[in-house]
Amino acid sequence: MKGLYDNEMKLEFISKTNNEAFARITVAAFVSQLDPTIDELSDIKTAVSEAVTNSIIHGYEDEEGIIRVSAKLFGNSVEIEISDNGKGIGNIEEARKPLYTSKPNLERSGMGFTIMESFMDDVKIESALGLGTKITMRKQIGGEKQEEEMDVREA
Amino acid sequence: MIVEFKKEDKVLIFKLTEDVDQHTSEKIRRKMDNEIKRYIPRKVIFDFSNISFMDSAGIGMVLGRYKLAQMLDGELEIINVNRAMKKIFDMSGVSRIINIVEEEKNEGVI
Numbered sequence: 001m002k003g004l005y006d007n008e009m010k011l012e013f014i015s016k017t018n019n020e021a022f023a024r025i026t027v028a029a030f031v032s033q034l035d036p037t038i039d040e041l042s043d044i045k046t047a048v049s050e051a052v053t054n055s056i057i058h059g060y061e062d063e064e065g066i067i068r069v070s071a072k073l074f075g076n077s078v079e080i081e082i083s084d085n086g087k088g089i090g091n092i093e094e095a096r097k098p099l100y101t102s103k104p105n106l107e108r109s110g111m112g113f114t115i116m117e118s119f120m121d122d123v124k125i126e127s128a129l130g131l132g133t134k135i136t137m138r139k140q141i142g143g144e145k146q147e148e149e150m151d152v153r154e155a
Numbered sequence: 156m157i158v159e160f161k162k163e164d165k166v167l168i169f170k171l172t173e174d175v176d177q178h179t180s181e182k183i184r185r186k187m188d189n190e191i192k193r194y195i196p197r198k199v200i201f202d203f204s205n206i207s208f209m210d211s212a213g214i215g216m217v218l219g220r221y222k223l224a225q226m227l228d229g230e231l232e233i234i235n236v237n238r239a240m241k242k243i244f245d246m247s248g249v250s251r252i253i254n255i256v257e258e259e260k261n262e263g264v265i
Binding site: 017018020021024039042043045046049050053056057098099106107108109111112114115118 | 178212218
C-alpha cells in the first residue's frame with residue numbers, strides 16, 4: 001500500500017439524507033490540498049452529492065445501511081469512491097440516461113449520473129443486484145492549466 | 156427559507172437559506188406548495204443569492220413548483236444563480252422553459 005497514493009481518506013456513515021452535506025463538504029475539504037479552483041471544488045461537491053443521494057434513496061430506499069466514501073490523491077488527480085450494500089442497479093445503461101428516474105414521485109430529475117459524468121473526468125459504475133453499487137470518479141485538478149501549457153509546447 | 160409576498164404585484168419570493176440537496180428540498184417543497192396555494196401569485200421567484208450549492212435535487216424542486224404555479228396561472232423565475240447552478244439548469248433543460256437571471260450584485264431585482 002505504501003507509496004501508492006499521496007494521501008487517502010475514508011468515511012463511513014448511515015444512509016440518511018442529512019449526511020449528504022457532511023459527505024460533500026468533507027470530500028471538498030480533503031481535495032482542497034490540491035489547491036483546486038472554486039469551480040473544480042464545486043464540481044466535486046455536486047458529483048459526490050449525486051452519488052451519495054443515489055445510494056440513500058435508490059440503494060437503500062427506506063432501509064438504513066452504511067455508505068462508504070473514500071478519496072485518494074495522486075499527483076494532481078483525485079479519485080473518489082462511493083459505495084453501498086444496497087439493492088444494486090438492474091440496468092446501468094438505463095440509469096445513466098439523462099432524465100431517466102425510477103422515482104419521479106420524489107421529484108427526482110434523473111440527472112444524477114449525467115451530472116457526475118459531465119462534472120468529473122471519468123465515472124465508473126459497478127453494480128450487482130442485491131449486493132450494492134460502487135461509483136468511482138476521477139478528476140484532474142488544474143487540468144485546464146495543463147492543457148494550456150501543452151498547447152504552448154506544441155506551438 | 157425566507158418567504159416574502161409582495162401584495163401589490165402578487166409576487167411570491169422564496170429566498171433560499173440552505174444549500175439545496177435531496178434532504179433540504181424535501182423539507183421545503185411542501186411549505187412552498189402551501190404558500191403558492193395560499194397566495195395564488197402572479198409570479199413566483201426563487202432567489203438563490205444566499206446559498207452557494209445546489210445539486211440535481213434543485214431541478215425537481217423548481218420544476219414541481221413551476222407546474223403548480225402554472226396550474227394557478229402564474230409564472231416562475233429563478234434569480235441570482237451562480238455558474239454551477241446555471242450549468243445544472245442548462246443541462247437539464249430547465250433554462251429552456253424558465254427564465255433564469257444569473258448572479259449580479261444589484262439588490263431588489265423583481
